[in-house]
Amino acid sequence: MFPVDRPRRLRRTPALRRLVAETSLQPRHLVLPMFVADGLDAPREISSMPGVYQHTLDSLSKAAEEAVAAGVGGVMLFGVPRAEDKDAIGSGATDPQGILNRGLRRLKSDLGDSTVVMADTCLDEFTDHGHCGVLTADGAVDNDTTLARYVDMAVAQADSGAHLLGPSGMMDGQVAAIRAGLDAAGHHDVGQLAYSAKYASAFYGPFREAVGSSLQGDRRTYQQDSANRREAAYEVELDLAEGADMVMVKPAMSYLDILRDVANISPVPVAAYQISGEYSMITAAAQNGWIDRDAAILESLTSIRRAGADVVLTYWATEAAGWL
Numbered sequence: 001m002f003p004v005d006r007p008r009r010l011r012r013t014p015a016l017r018r019l020v021a022e023t024s025l026q027p028r029h030l031v032l033p034m035f036v037a038d039g040l041d042a043p044r045e046i047s048s049m050p051g052v053y054q055h056t057l058d059s060l061s062k063a064a065e066e067a068v069a070a071g072v073g074g075v076m077l078f079g080v081p082r083a084e085d086k087d088a089i090g091s092g093a094t095d096p097q098g099i100l101n102r103g104l105r106r107l108k109s110d111l112g113d114s115t116v117v118m119a120d121t122c123l124d125e126f127t128d129h130g131h132c133g134v135l136t137a138d139g140a141v142d143n144d145t146t147l148a149r150y151v152d153m154a155v156a157q158a159d160s161g162a163h164l165l166g167p168s169g170m171m172d173g174q175v176a177a178i179r180a181g182l183d184a185a186g187h188h189d190v191g192q193l194a195y196s197a198k199y200a201s202a203f204y205g206p207f208r209e210a211v212g213s214s215l216q217g218d219r220r221t222y223q224q225d226s227a228n229r230r231e232a233a234y235e236v237e238l239d240l241a242e243g244a245d246m247v248m249v250k251p252a253m254s255y256l257d258i259l260r261d262v263a264n265i266s267p268v269p270v271a272a273y274q275i276s277g278e279y280s281m282i283t284a285a286a287q288n289g290w291i292d293r294d295a296a297i298l299e300s301l302t303s304i305r306r307a308g309a310d311v312v313l314t315y316w317a318t319e320a321a322g323w324l
């Protein structure tokens, strides 16, 4: 007549729900991606990502200190060079005076080892064509020429004080090449958070504005096809064999099945990146009054953790850490 099994019993009060929660979300699980831009007098808000800024060196330092005070696990830095400093090979990426390397040195001197400073190791912010690598004469992204650029970029970032490098260009062999380059330069202790399963995604849209990039064409010849699941495991296995210290799945919310697969096979910590478009969608819906912003943020982050992420990169890292 009446149900004997009543799962609702354990949902009755907040204390009961807290007692039986299977997934936890703590400030240390969150990493804040940050943009530092060259030639700015003041921080500039990214219009497609309200609340996210291109920073000056000073505002970068202040925002990073706030993130650390909120308890985040780390920060991931992206550089935004001046348009006139971009070229075909992304020279600003390897120049010690390039904006990303200057930003890394600033964070190192301000924060030391009190947090984990990560760097995006990819050329697209620095190339005038917006691709993640060097192009051949007929416009294809040249894998092996690009690897040499990544090695130089990685060494410059390690020299500038980064703890972890995030190779995000999806070139074949990038983790092994960077590992060998770092070791040859004496940077044995600088690790790699490899963007192993990175999909070609429409949800990167707002990132183009964030880094002032106008991409010619698309990234489908090097980033993964959203139709593919098994291939993600292959990419992760390759990166592990090449020496990845952590592996990442990106984007997050449309790829939670991939994240679960990777979490099930990975012997190293797994990260997921809640990317620009995910941020902008929730922000825009909340601005229209269509969803409860804070609840949607916490639900999205909890879901990414539940799917298997040890670490979540999110533009809400500081704010969400403050709530937890």
Ligand code: PBG
Binding pocket: 120, 122, 123, 124, 125, 132, 168, 169, 203, 204, 205, 206, 207, 219, 274, 275, 276, 277
């Ligand atoms: C490549 C890189 C991208 C992002 C992180 N690293 C852009 C891309 O691959 O197209 C996207 C991050 C985001 O959208 O929030 N440097």
